Amino acid sequence: MFDTPAPPTPLVEMSRISKRFGGLHAVTDVSLDLYPGEVVGVLGHNGAGKSCLMRILSGAMTASDGQITVGGKPVTLNSPQDARNCGIETIYQTLALANHLDAAANLFLGRELKTRFGNLDDARMFAHAQEALRQLNPHFTNLKDPVSRLSGGQRQVIAIARAIYFQAKVLIMDEPTAALGPSETAMVADLTLRLKAEGIGIFLISHDMHDVFDLCDRVMVMNKGRNVGSFRIEDVNKDDILSLIIKGTLPDDWTPRGGK
C-alpha cells in the first residue's frame, strides 16, 4: 500500500515529555517520533519509565510536561478515548481486561456493536471476535468463558486482537509477548511485520533482543526516565544496547556501525 518513502510529517511526535509522581521522576524530558510503516523499539531496564511514556501517549496518564502532536496537529490526550479517536491503539502491559466478561465483550468493551434498536449485538460481536482471535491463535476455543478462566497467553491474545481489530494508525505494544509460547510469539512477530507493511507505525516495548533486532527499524533506550540514545538499528549491536540499558552510556570505543 505505502510504497512511497515516509512522508515528512511523523505519525506521532512526542516532545520533551516529563512525568513526575510527587518527588519521583518517572519520565524526564523525553522526545520521540514515529513514522508510518516504522517499528520503533522502546527499551530500558525495569522501572526505566517505558510504560509511563507509552501510557501518556495512550491517554491513560497525563504528562506533567511536554507536547504531543499526531499527524502534525498538537493534541491533548486526557482519556484513552481521546487517543483512540486519534487512531492510537494500545496493548497494555497489564492487558486491561475485565475478568468477569468473555472474550468478545472485552474485545468490544467501550465500542460495543449494537442492533438497530440500540441493543447489544452479541451475536455479531461474537462472530467478529472469533474471527479475530482465530487469526492469532487457531486453538482459541473457550470464547464464552469469562477471561478470568483463560490462560495468560490466551488473555494476551485477546488484548492483541482488541488493539489490531479497530485499524489503528499507531499501535503501542507494551511487552506483547511476555506470556506467549514460541509459536504465538512468532505469530505476533509476523503480525507486527504485516501491520508495518500496511503503513501502521508501531512502538514496541520488549526485553527480548531477538525481537528487537528482528522487528525494529529504530530503537530508543531509556535509563532512569531519560532518553539515553536513539539509533537506527543498523548503527548499534546487542552489546551497545545492553550497555545503554544498564549503564546509560555507549561503550567508550563506539562509532556508528553502519549495518554491522
Next chain:
Amino acid sequence: MSDVQASRSRRLRLGGASLHKLSAVATLVLLIVAFSFTSPAFFSVNNGLTVLLQTAVIGLLAIGMTMVIITGGIDLSVGSVLALSGVVTGLAIKAGMPVIPGMGLGIVTGAACGAINGLIITKMRITPFVATLGMMMIARGLALQLTGAAPISRLGDSFGQLGNGSFFRVVEMQANGFPKVIFPGIPYPAVLLLVVALLGAYILSRRQIGRHILSVGSHEEAARLSGVNVTRTKVWAYTASGALAGLAGMVLMSRLVTVQPNEGVMYELDAIAAAVIGGASLMGGVGSISGSMIGAFIIGVLRNGLNMAGTSAFIQQIIIGIVVIGAVYIDQIRNRN
C-alpha cells in the same frame, strides 16, 4: 484433552451462577413449605398477595442496589431517600399539586439524591460506603426537618391508588348487601415490581450501560483503559438506585395513604441482603436482577412467615442475619471449589 471433557467441564463451570440461583429458589420453596405447616393461613391466595405487596418495596430497592453492587459500590442511603421522596410528594400534594406529577416529583427527588451520591463518589473520590452513609443521614434529616417529624395525612383517595389498587379484582354483591371478594386481584405494586425487574434485567444484559456497569465492577482500570466512561457509568447506577428508592417510597407511602418521614429505616440492609442472597458479590462484577428478586422474596417470605408463626421482631432480625451470612458463606465455599 478431549473435546468431550472440555465441553463437560465448561458446562459444570457455567453452572456456578445458575447453581446459586437454583439453590436460592430451593431455599425459597423450602421456606414456603415449612411455613405452610407451621401456620395454615400462610399458604393462601390472600397471604400470597400480602407477601407480594410487602416484597414489592424491598424488591424495587434491591433492583437499584444490585446495579450499584455490581459496580463494586454500595448504597446505604436508599431507606432515607425513600422517606425524603415521600415527604416531597406529600408536601407537593398538600400544596395543591395533582397526585401523578407529585409522585413524579418524588421520584425525581430520589434520582437527584442518587446522582449526588454518584458525583460525590466519582468527583470527590469518597468511598461509596462513606458517601452514601452521609446521604443516609442528610436525606433522613431533611425528611424530618421538612415535616417537623410529623406524618402528613389526608392526602386523598387517589394518593392511595398505587399502593392499594389491583388488577382483576372481582367483588360480588351478596344478598345481605355486603360485598364479597371473590378474587382480591393482583396488586399494582406487584405488577410494578415485575415490570421494573424485567426492565432492569434487560438493561443489565442487553444494553451498553449494563455491560459497562459489569465491566466497571469487574476491573475499573481495565474498563477505563478500554474507553468506558467510568464516572458516567457509576453516576448512572447511583441515580437509578435513587430513582427506584423514590419509586419504592411512592408505593410504601401510598399503601399507608400517609407520608411518614421516619419510614424505611434500615430498608437498605434488606435490599443489600436480597442482592447478596441472590448471588451479587460486594467485590463487584457479579450479580443479577433475577437473583436479587429471589433474594427479596426469601426475605419477604421469611418476615411474613415468622410473623404469622408469632415470632417476635427481634428473633426475626437474628434469623435474617444468620441467613445472610449463611448465603454468602455457602457461595464462597462453592467458588473456592
